[in-house]
Amino acid sequence: MASFNSLMPSGVRSMLSICRSPLRQGSIAAPLFSSYQQVRGKVSAPQKGGKKGSKDKAVDKKKKGPRDYAQVDLSQMEQFALCDAMRYIRAFEVGREPTNAKYEVHIRLKSKRDGPVIRNMIRFPHSVQTESRICVICPPGSRIAKEALAAGAVLVGEQEVFDIVKNGRIEFDRCLCHPDSVDAMNKAGLGRILGPRGLMPNAKMGTIVEDVAARVEDLRGGTVYRERDAVIRLAIGQLAFTPEQLRDNLRATIDQVKKDASAITDKFTKEIYEVVLSSTHGPGFSLTGDFKTDKSPESAVLCGA
């Protein structure tokens, strides 16, 4: 129970032994993804500072909103242990398809309105089964193509992929590209079609990579998340999960978000303010960080349909 406490901002330092196993997986994944983390506003921030010095009065006349996102005072908010929240959520989700209904987590951050946002990807210890179909652009028939197919890519090739995309049949959610095929891709002029959908491979986004097969595997099991208006929202489990499975996923998520937050430059500090568990059809429950209370039912009961 105490280890679960470490999810919350109060107990950041104490990482206990139980939570190590999900952590280790995360640490393998971390260097892979941290390379393409976008830092928005990194360039614009110093410019703003410069302007302010020269035209101090002009800036002051313009009314500016608050610098930080407003935070509510949580002392009045009723908070729940994980098992209690799950009991309520399972009641609200009764009769729904257990594979369709998902637990979601909303992580509220203490953050400035401008500055970088957290944007990353996570692999859960227990997969949430958000199958994504992946397309890989690489020289057909090569070793890379075979590996990508083996890793679970749906569509692999060069010219055939371009033809399919130009015909408007886009039946994939992600698109990767091998460096060898970049020239061919740029010549084919896919940007107009793939760009608006956010599917265009781009080195900055980490979608042009050498080791395509490994990325495909990561993408298939991984979930992408990003911070919007100081909240990170993502699905973290199926309704049929046991509380222990959900706890592992939640812990992995929060650990990674903390890591992302600390990776951001010193100028901007971000910390977790509130963690809310909700579900596809249910309301949100602010979590205390405890696993269970005396009143909550046995954890073996809170799983399955």
Add this chain to the structure above:
Amino acid sequence: MPNLWKRIHKLKAKLLDVRLGTGAATFPSAATATKEFPAITRLHLTYAQKIYGGHQGARHFWRNCLPRLKYHNPAVPMSVKQTTDQEGPASLTIYFSENLSKAASSNVTDMTDQHAPAPSATEKTAVLDLKNLPYTDIWHNVKVLTGAQEVSPTTEEQAELKKVEQMRLKAVEDRKRVAGLRQAKKDQEKMLEQARGEVAKLRQS
């Protein structure tokens, strides 16, 4: 995010609604089972998508009673199948462990629900026909068959219920008051607009 108090009041009312009301009851479990009322191991509900053809009550039973039953009996799996066949049955299958309860065995229907999961070797099922029944009647039947114990509100919950009701009444009052204010403002604007129009007309002529 909405105002904190809005969020708190809404959540509290929702949770209270799940804890109390029609269907807030505990089924006999393995620990509390008697000969007359054996433990309940599972529930399955089947009904059609639209409400005509007598499926309304079954749907309301799912909406209103099942969440409360699930809250008070977290260990009992409950499944719901929504069919597209309006002519088809609307039925509730109750799974008893070992034997049927006396009440259930005395009014056995020969219905079977093809969507319900098959009972295991130690389970016996009773199927209720829900067509053309309001959900309160369905709940009454279920209670009689299973011997479920209704959960009565504690003193704190009673106070909370009272508060929710008070807030509801206050909201009705406030809504009326604010609607009056808005209407008065609109009327005045309309009047001013009209007066301006008349002045313009006079000038033109």
